[in-house]
Amino acid sequence: EIVLTQSPGTLSLSPGERATLSCRASQSVARSYLAWYQQKPGQAPRLLIYGASSRATGIPDRFSGSGSGTDFTLTISRLEPEDLAVYYCQQYGSSPLFTFGPGTKVQIK
Amino acid sequence: QVQLQESGPGLVKPSQTLSLTCTVSGGSITSGYYYWNWIRQPAGKGLEWIGRIYTSGSTNYNPSLKNRVSISVDTSKNHFSLRLSSVTAADTAMYYCARDDFRSLYYAMDVWGQGTTVTVSS
Numbered sequence: 001e002i003v004l005t006q007s008p009g010t011l012s013l014s015p016g017e018r019a020t021l022s023c024r025a026s027q028s029v030a031r032s033y034l035a036w037y038q039q040k041p042g043q044a045p046r047l048l049i050y051g052a053s054s055r056a057t058g059i060p061d062r063f064s065g066s067g068s069g070t071d072f073t074l075t076i077s078r079l080e081p082e083d084l085a086v087y088y089c090q091q092y093g094s095s096p097l098f099t100f101g102p103g104t105k106v107q108i109k
Numbered sequence: 110q111v112q113l114q115e116s117g118p119g120l121v122k123p124s125q126t127l128s129l130t131c132t133v134s135g136g137s138i139t140s141g142y143y144y145w146n147w148i149r150q151p152a153g154k155g156l157e158w159i160g161r162i163y164t165s166g167s168t169n170y171n172p173s174l175k176n177r178v179s180i181s182v183d184t185s186k187n188h189f190s191l192r193l194s195s196v197t198a199a200d201t202a203m204y205y206c207a208r209d210d211f212r213s214l215y216y217a218m219d220v221w222g223q224g225t226t227v228t229v230s231s
Contacts, residue, residue: 032215033215033216035214035215035217035218037156037218043223044205044221044222044223044224045156045205045207045218045221046221047214047217047218047219050214050215050217050219051214051215051217056214056217056219057219088155088156090156090217090218092209092215092216092217093216095172096158096171096172096173097158097161097169097171098146098148098158098209098216099158100155100156100157100158101155102155103155
């Protein structure tokens, strides 16, 4: 089983600042099969990034994904108040077929 | 656009079977290159994938739940369903259905239902 670890657990930044979220896998993840989701309070998760670096439909370009192998990063270039959320990375392919990281909570100062 | 809506009892007694349905609207469950998934999230915790089904009936399950879980599809009703047997308090969670796209999005889940809360209690 591939275990995903996310850091930091909580990130507190001011609007306009850059947020860098890390997702590390216990084994190599095929680049195409790494996704990021945003979950705002009281809402279902929303797909942000698929294939490690491709933005999903309607996602602002301040969100970007990068990485390969065991280290992946989600960057929010300029934080906005509505980015308050928990962000999860997810891998596909290893049993269980889908696993999620524990999440990074982004707080806005 | 395609929307998903979960439905089912919000309260289930311990040792009984949890049954939920996810209705697909705005499109046919048989169209496209999609699998149909169930994911759950205990209050204040992370996401756990339960399993998925293709419209052919082919399924994949999380090994941690495999002995208790069954997912089925009814294409005539445009919905798919989850059954989880022998539930305990540990199965109390928000249950989401979601679609994963294996042609365009490398199996990422691009459409989610709003979720339904299930509590296991006597």
